[in-house]
Amino acid sequence: MLLASSNFLVPNATIIVEVIAFLIVLGFVWKVVLPPLNRMAEERRQKIADALEAADRARAEADETRSERARILDEARQQARQIVAQANRTAEEAKAEALGATEIEQARLVSAAEAEIAMAKRRALDELSAQVASLVISVARQVVGREIDAEAHRSLIDEALSALRQGAETGVAGERAQKV
């Protein structure tokens, strides 16, 4: 028997087949198995990167929305404050205006009443003076015993009347002065 076939450390022709077998496995792994699996791994890496980026973007958007909301809320609060202040001011003004109008009306009413009073007084005086004139004439007629010609003594009567009126008016003026 040859040494080659008896010693387990010496290879035989099997070695050629073994190398070919390995070449087949190598080619298979290299060209058939690795490319699609590497592609999938790369795709997954890309997907994860995209997802992370999208999450970052969403977070930034959320932050922006939150600050925007705070800003709007702040504005609204400020506006509300302004509106309330404005309303308060308007109310004050309205109140003041109403008060002013009342005072004016009051004054108007008072003055109107005073004017009416004065007019009534004058009318009363006029009436009184007219009655006094006729009374004077009738009294005088009785005293004198004859008819007094109203026309003839007109000037006399008028004189008396004006003296009377003057006296009455000074009395009224004195009254008013006292009132004031």
Added chain:
Amino acid sequence: MSVLDIPRLLAANITVGVHPEGKVFGFSMDLDTLWATGAAMLVVMGLGLFLRARATSDVPGKLQIIWEALVDAVTNQVEGSIGPRGAAIVPLAISLFLLILVANSFEVFGLGSKYEFLPAPTGDINLPLGLALFVILLVHIASVRARGIRGYIAHYFFHPFPKLLFPINLFINVVEELVRPVTLALRLFGNLLSGGLMLALIAALAAWKLSGIPIGDVAVIILDPVWKIFDVLLIGPIQAFIFALLTIVYFDIAMQEEH
């Protein structure tokens, strides 16, 4: 039979590295190794096809995660030492690792008999030596491509000692280059051969009886699975890993600019 008979018993029954030979195209070949290599190829390629069919860019399955971890580890190793120039070494290292891993795991079917029905093909010198020679051939080609033919030859004369000592350099380098494929092959082969030898030794214990009590059978029932767990889960993966790692290391050394 007593305890003293054990050495004689073992020596009588155990054969090492014997393969049923047959003539294929006029060459004598180890038939069991051929058939086991074919089975290992089918397992690796079937695994590859399965992975390829199930590959997804969404949530990957466990097998795909393991595969991607393996590819990642090998790629990092290659890129870390050799750089982008070594991209073609990644499939080589992965193929070596997977084929050797699957071949080593056939040890689990070992019976400890003279002929196994599915032996680990890495336990036959032909597969480890074939792989080692192929790898070292590629390493030399890579070395020539990286340094040029002048740089490649100069490397034998002017390294590691100064130019004046070129005969010593030449001797050291030639020995180193010759030893490399042999150590690469024998490391793997020796581990797997001894794994099978251990199984044969354990199986031989079956005949051991003490005063009619079959102690040997109990020993076989306990020791056989213990050894197989150790051999298939630890030694097999470690040897596959070392073979692939040394391949990368040899390429790294061969493709370095200096020296």
